[in-house]
Amino acid sequence: MASAVPAQVRLANEIAVQFHHRPADEAASAIANHIRMFWAPSMRTDLLTRAETDTAYLDPLVLEALRLLRN
Template sequence: MSTTTPLPPECRLANDIARAFRHLPDDQAAEAVASHIRRFWDPRMRTRLSRFAAEGAAGLHPDVIAAVGLLTGPEG
């Protein structure tokens, strides 16, 4: 039996959002995820997601990782 640590709620939610935009090309999907998070998430949730991504991002959808980069970049 393997023991895996469940993803934090923010990570699970961000992955769900990324799956909702899977019909878009990767760059557009990442921007759509970042836009959704920017518009609807509490700053504390964004901080927890960014912190998790900085600690290795294990289990995060690639579009979420890209979105976190957009959120924490100069324009985020």
């Protein structure tokens, strides 16, 4: 049985879907901004930690957004 996708990963991917129509750099910036503004620090930390070890389920736009959040 495959493991369930963690909630933060699922939520971040759902946000990314809303921005797929925009250029990738704008979309990543908008996703990073949304996460920065609306997510609890513990949720951000969890997502950033997961992205360091397992990117298989993360949308490429989320990965770019996380790179922006780290800077």
